[in-house]
Amino acid sequence: MTPSVLIVGGGPVGMTLASELTRYGVGVRIVDQAAQRTDKSKAMVLWSRTLELLDRGGTQGAASFVDAGFKVEGVTFVAGNEVVGRVAMDAIPSVHAYALAIPQSETERLLEERLVEQGLTVERSTQATSFTMGADGVEATLQRADGTQETVWADWLVGCDGAHSAVRHALDMPFAGETLLSDWFLADVHMTGYPRTDTDASIHWHSDGVLLIFPIQAGRYRIIGDLPYTDAKTAPVPTLEQVQALVDRRGPAGTTLFDPVWLSGFRINGRKVAAYRQGRAFLAGDAAHVHSPAGGQGMNTGMQDAVNLAWKLALVVHGRAEEALLDSYSSERSAVGDEVLKAAERLTSVATLKNPVAQGVRNAVGRLLLGLPSVSHGVADTMSEVAIHYANSPLNGPSAREGVRPGERVPPVAGQVPVGAGVAPQFALFAEPSAAIDDIVTEFGDLVEADVRPALHAGTISLVRPDGYLACSAAKPEAIAAYLARIATHADRAPVAKRAQHA
Ligand SMILES: Cc1cc2nc3c(=O)[nH]c(=O)nc-3n(C[C@H](O)[C@H](O)[C@H](O)COP(=O)(O)OP(=O)(O)OC[C@H]3O[C@@H](n4cnc5c(N)ncnc54)[C@H](O)[C@@H]3O)c2cc1C
Structure with missing residues (x-):
C-alpha cells in the first residue's frame, strides 16, 4: 500500500500518531525494527493532559488506561526526616485529577490494542534504513528481519524512532545538548x-x-x-x-x-533539535527531544507532539487546509520541548545539590513555597501538563477580552464529547445560536463541527482546535470566519469565505 504517511517507530509516540491519523481517515503505515513491544516499565506515568487527549480516541477513551493503572494522589517532599511539603494531584483542574501510574509496557499494549481495533498493524521486525527526501514526498527503504527489502513512497514521513533516530540522522538535524x-x-x-x-x-x-x-x-x-x-x-x-x-x-x-x-x-541526556519539520518530514517524541526523567515528562510530551501533528497533517492530507498549517507544529512543540527541557534540568539540579549551604537554602525555600497553595497548585498543573499552552503560536487568532486566551487549553468537561473526538479533525464552535453562526457552520462544514456547543462566555464566540486549545475568540462572527478562511484551502471556497479571507 502507498501510504499518505509513513511512521518510523512503533513506540508510544508512533502508535499515538498512527491511531490519531487512522481515526481521521489518513492512510498510514507504521514500521518498527523491534520484533516486539517493550516489556520494560520505562515511563511510569500518564499525566492528566495526556489522559484528556486519549479520551478523544478508541472505543473507551482513556478508560482502558485508567483501568490498567493506579491513581497517585500526591507527591510528598522530604528533606532528611522532615516533610517539606506536599503537592496534591486532586487539585488539578482536569477530569483526570491524578497521576496515573502505568508501566510503559502497559501503555504500549493498550495503544497497540487501539490500533488493532482500528484495523492497523504495526509492521514489526521492519527497519527503515534509508530515506530520499523529495519535494512532494519521501522514499524509504524498509529492511525486514527475513532479509526482504521494500522501497516505499509516502507523501509524508514522521520519525518517531526514538533517541537514536535514523530519520533525524538522515535529515542531518543536530541534536544539541549534553550528557550529565x-x-x-x-x-x-x-x-x-x-x-x-x-x-x-x-x-x-x-x-x-x-x-x-x-x-x-x-x-x-x-x-x-x-x-x-x-x-x-x-x-x-x-x-x-x-x-x-x-x-x-x-x-x-x-x-x-x-x-x-x-x-x-x-x-541523563538533555538534547533537542531546533526544528521539528524539514520539508516533507517531521520528528516527534524522543527523536526530537530527550531529557532527565525528573518530572516524568518524556513520553507524555512525545505523545502530545503526536496529537498536535495529527490533526494538522490530516487536514492537509484531506485538502481542507493549506500546507502552511504544518509549520505551526514545529513552532508550537519546539517551544514546549524547550520548556520541558529547562524544567527537567532545574528539577534535577535542585534535587542533586551537593553543597550543604545550598541544600539548607533549598530545604528552607522549598518549605516556604510548597506551603503556598498557589505554588503547590502551579507545580501540579505543570507536572500534569495541563498548563501547556501555545501563547506565541502563529495559529493564534484574535482574542476576546474574557476567559481563555488563544493558545490556551480549553478544559474538557465531564460528560461532554471532547473536542477532536470522532472521525474528522474538526474545530468546535462555542457560541450562542444565531444565523451568522449557522452560516459559518455551513460555509466551513469541512473544518467545523456541525453541532455548536454552548458559549464559554456570554456574548463571546470561541473557536477551539481539534486538540482542545483555543484558536481564537471574538464577539463578531466575521472575525471567526476570517480566521477559518486563513486556515482553509482557498480553492473551491464559497464567496463568503473568499470575502472573509480578504477582510
Ligand atoms: C529507564 C527509563 C526511564 C524512563 N522514565 C520515564 C518516565 O518516568 N516518564 C516519562 O515520560 N518518560 C520516561 N522515560 C522516557 C520514555 O521511555 C521515552 O520518552 C519514550 O519511550 C519515548 O517514546 P518514543 O515513541 O518517542 O520512542 P521509543 O519508545 O524509543 O520508540 C522508538 C521506536 O522506534 C523503533 N525504531 C528505532 N529506529 C528504527 C528504525 N530505523 N526503523 C524502524 N523502527 C525503528 C524502536 O524499535 C522503538 O520501538 C524513561 C526512559 C528510560 C530508558
Whole structure:
C-alpha cells in the first residue's frame, strides 16, 4: 500500500500518531525494527493532559488506561526526616485529577490494542534504513528481519524512532545538548514498610543525593536516585541489596525491598533539535527531544507532539487546509520541548545539590513555597501538563477580552464529547445560536463541527482546535470566519469565505 504517511517507530509516540491519523481517515503505515513491544516499565506515568487527549480516541477513551493503572494522589517532599511539603494531584483542574501510574509496557499494549481495533498493524521486525527526501514526498527503504527489502513512497514521513533516530540522522538535524556527569539507578521493586499512603509518591532530598519513590501499584514501587559518576561506558546496574542500602540511607526507615521486576542504570541526556519539520518530514517524541526523567515528562510530551501533528497533517492530507498549517507544529512543540527541557534540568539540579549551604537554602525555600497553595497548585498543573499552552503560536487568532486566551487549553468537561473526538479533525464552535453562526457552520462544514456547543462566555464566540486549545475568540462572527478562511484551502471556497479571507 502507498501510504499518505509513513511512521518510523512503533513506540508510544508512533502508535499515538498512527491511531490519531487512522481515526481521521489518513492512510498510514507504521514500521518498527523491534520484533516486539517493550516489556520494560520505562515511563511510569500518564499525566492528566495526556489522559484528556486519549479520551478523544478508541472505543473507551482513556478508560482502558485508567483501568490498567493506579491513581497517585500526591507527591510528598522530604528533606532528611522532615516533610517539606506536599503537592496534591486532586487539585488539578482536569477530569483526570491524578497521576496515573502505568508501566510503559502497559501503555504500549493498550495503544497497540487501539490500533488493532482500528484495523492497523504495526509492521514489526521492519527497519527503515534509508530515506530520499523529495519535494512532494519521501522514499524509504524498509529492511525486514527475513532479509526482504521494500522501497516505499509516502507523501509524508514522521520519525518517531526514538533517541537514536535514523530519520533525524538522515535529515542531518543536530541534536544539541549534553550528557550529565552523574550515574543514576532505577529499581522497579516490591516493598513493605513504606510510611506514606500507597497513593503518594515521595521525593527525598538527602545530603548524598536524591531518592524518588513512586508507587506503581499497591506494594510495588519505582525507585530512582543519583550516584557518583563513574567513567564506565554505561551507568552500572545496581543489585537489590545496593538499592536497599540507598533507601535505608536516604529514604524512609524500616522498608524491606524484595522481588525486583527491573533493575537498571542510566545517564541523563538533555538534547533537542531546533526544528521539528524539514520539508516533507517531521520528528516527534524522543527523536526530537530527550531529557532527565525528573518530572516524568518524556513520553507524555512525545505523545502530545503526536496529537498536535495529527490533526494538522490530516487536514492537509484531506485538502481542507493549506500546507502552511504544518509549520505551526514545529513552532508550537519546539517551544514546549524547550520548556520541558529547562524544567527537567532545574528539577534535577535542585534535587542533586551537593553543597550543604545550598541544600539548607533549598530545604528552607522549598518549605516556604510548597506551603503556598498557589505554588503547590502551579507545580501540579505543570507536572500534569495541563498548563501547556501555545501563547506565541502563529495559529493564534484574535482574542476576546474574557476567559481563555488563544493558545490556551480549553478544559474538557465531564460528560461532554471532547473536542477532536470522532472521525474528522474538526474545530468546535462555542457560541450562542444565531444565523451568522449557522452560516459559518455551513460555509466551513469541512473544518467545523456541525453541532455548536454552548458559549464559554456570554456574548463571546470561541473557536477551539481539534486538540482542545483555543484558536481564537471574538464577539463578531466575521472575525471567526476570517480566521477559518486563513486556515482553509482557498480553492473551491464559497464567496463568503473568499470575502472573509480578504477582510
Ligand atoms: C529507564 C527509563 C526511564 C524512563 N522514565 C520515564 C518516565 O518516568 N516518564 C516519562 O515520560 N518518560 C520516561 N522515560 C522516557 C520514555 O521511555 C521515552 O520518552 C519514550 O519511550 C519515548 O517514546 P518514543 O515513541 O518517542 O520512542 P521509543 O519508545 O524509543 O520508540 C522508538 C521506536 O522506534 C523503533 N525504531 C528505532 N529506529 C528504527 C528504525 N530505523 N526503523 C524502524 N523502527 C525503528 C524502536 O524499535 C522503538 O520501538 C524513561 C526512559 C528510560 C530508558
